[in-house]
Amino acid sequence: MRTILLLICSNVFMTIAWYGHLKQHQLPIWKAILISWGIAFFEYCLMVPANRWGFSNGFTGFQLKMTQEVITLVVFTVFAMVYLHEPFHWKYLVSFALLLGAVYFMFKK
Incomplete structure (x- = not known):
């Protein structure tokens, strides 16, 4: 978690x-660009430990990446609707459902 x-x-x-x-x-x-770099620094401070802890606790690299992509799309959807008013x-x-299907198969034993 x-x-x-x-x-x-x-x-x-x-x-x-x-x-x-x-x-x-x-x-x-x-x-x-400079402001974005400054903000991205904090992203890396969270992403690196997330991937390290996830990998050492049983996630594969593929599972981490696929999970991260789905989270990215959910976060972006909220951002696009709230901030960009799209x-x-x-x-x-439908596209998200297909991606969730990909995540399901990624974790399937």
């Missing part, structure tokens, strides 16, 4: 680092 919580928190930071500047059109690109379409739900 610690691994999953750290992955969620790290993805919040990375989503903000990558996409938080999109509505800041007046911000020069070099400033956006609509959520049914086709995204």
Whole structure:
């Protein structure tokens, strides 16, 4: 559970680092890059221990990556709807269901 919580928190930071500047059109690109790097530092401070602890507690590298990708999409969906005010379409739900199927098969013994 610690691994999953750290992955969620790290993805919040990375989503903000990558996409938080999109509505800041007046911000020069070099400033956006520096701010994003600063935010991404905290993402790495969470992601590295999440992966290390997850791997040492039975997750495979493939399982960690697939789990991280699904978490990324969930975090981004919330971000896109709340911050970017983008609509959520049914086709995204179908796509997510297919990814969850991939995660299911990744963990299947």
